[in-house]
Amino acid sequence: MTHETLGFIHRFEPGPDAARPLLLLHGTGGDENDLLPLGRMLAPGAALLSPRGAVSENGMPRFFRRLAEGVFDEADLRRRTHDLAGFVAAARDRYGLGAPLALGFSNGANIAAALLMLRPQVLAGAVLIRPMVPLAEPPAADLAGKPVLILSGALDPIVPVENARRLAAQLTAAGAVVAHRTLPAGHGLSQADLGLAADWLRDIERPRAA
Ligand code: MLT
Secondary structure, rough: OOOOOOOOOEEEEEEEEEEEEEEOOOOOOOOOOOOOOOOOOOHHOOOEEEOOOOOEEEEEEOOOOOEEEEEHHHHHHHHHHHHHHHHHHHHHHHHHOOOOEEEEEHHHHHHHHHHHHHHOOOOOEEEOOOOOOOOOOOOOOOOOEEEEEEEEOOOOOOHHHHHHHHHHHHHHHOOOOOEEEEEEEOOOOHHHHHHHHHHHHHHHHHHHHO
């Protein structure tokens, strides 16, 4: 069921694991329904929280405005990142959730990266699929020990490999525990992404279960 409360159109799917929900953040032109099957597959049992980006680019939902492909309106990005942080706090309250792990694709991965840098307490960690550096001058964030998986495409026409490496370096410098894998893929999601994300999610859960 789609809800129109808490400041974002969103879907919420309860699960037995409300302590570690997934925050699903779609790519440009997607919506709150897109990543639910992926979330169910990658984190069976996790509660799923899936907002729709509030910006429309010629009818395509996004999480923040851009001036051109790969060129962001940073003032808008900053504002929308704080809006999303407010939504996560309100949703945690409403649905009784722990801090979520973000699973973001493309534009969704970029706002997840901005959330890590601007509001480091909001996320427990993140899977960023095809992200790029969101902020030209990121603030000094404290991400001590937060797990982050970055999945890049060696043939991605939107995100140069060097740009994704820079993002990994920024997050590592802030204290995050970053795994960065570059796949023989373009900007689109591939089967290899799913396998790597599933393995990584299992690995970070393992210490908790032990
Ligand atoms: C963005 O605008 O966030 C990136 O260019 C990725 C995209 O949405 O195509």
